[in-house]
Amino acid sequence: MRYSLALACAMMATPIAAQDVKVVTDFSVTHSLVSMVMGDVGQADLLLDRGGDPHSFQLRPSQARALSEADLIFWIGEELTPWMARALSGIEAQGEVVTLINAEGLHLQDFAHGHDHGHGHD
Numbered sequence: 001m002r003y004s005l006a007l008a009c010a011m012m013a014t015p016i017a018a019q020d021v022k023v024v025t026d027f028s029v030t031h032s033l034v035s036m037v038m039g040d041v042g043q044a045d046l047l048l049d050r051g052g053d054p055h056s057f058q059l060r061p062s063q064a065r066a067l068s069e070a071d072l073i074f075w076i077g078e079e080l081t082p083w084m085a086r087a088l089s090g091i092e093a094q095g096e097v098v099t100l101i102n103a104e105g106l107h108l109q110d111f112a113h114g115h116d117h118g119h120g121h122d
Contacts, residue, residue, distance in 0.1 A: 022095070024066050026075035026084045027054070030100065034074050044074070047084070057083045059090075070095045077101030 023044040025031040031046040038044060045066050048057055059067075067073060068091045077099050078085040088097060101108070 021071045022066070022069055023072045023074065024070040025073075026081045027052075030074050030076060045070075047087075048081070054081060054083060059083075059087045063087075064091055067091050068093060073097045075099060 021042060023034060023038065023042065025034050025044050025046055027048040028046065028050040031044055034044045045063075047059070047063050047067075048054060064087070067087060070093065072095050073088070073093060075081055075084045075088075075097070079101060100106075
């Protein structure tokens with residue numbers, strides 16, 4: 001069963017329930033969002049540090065342990081962080097995995113097409 005983003009955030013927003021919650025995020029943007037929701041309740045672990053190269057990222061044993069022991073794992077999705085998909089398939093996660101790109105009501109923009117302002121260039 002997967003938690004919806006709202007339910008997972010509500011869990012973290014309840015101080016009694018969130019005191020011992022172990023949270024792991026994939027990269028800095030996700031970490032910032034989750035940290036804002038968590039507030040003073042706790043601190044999420046960040047796997048890929050700001051400025052880290054997602055193309056050459058290698059999960060350290062301590063990070064694999066953090067993933068396997070996490071109560072909640074937030075990540076964008078395989079489209080943006082494919083290394084996280086490999087990491088998740090290689091561990092046995094005890095907690096819930098929240099894939100943000102699959103969040104209900106999310107509308108994805110198609111950036112594959114060129115951008116046109118409607119004025120010609122010669």
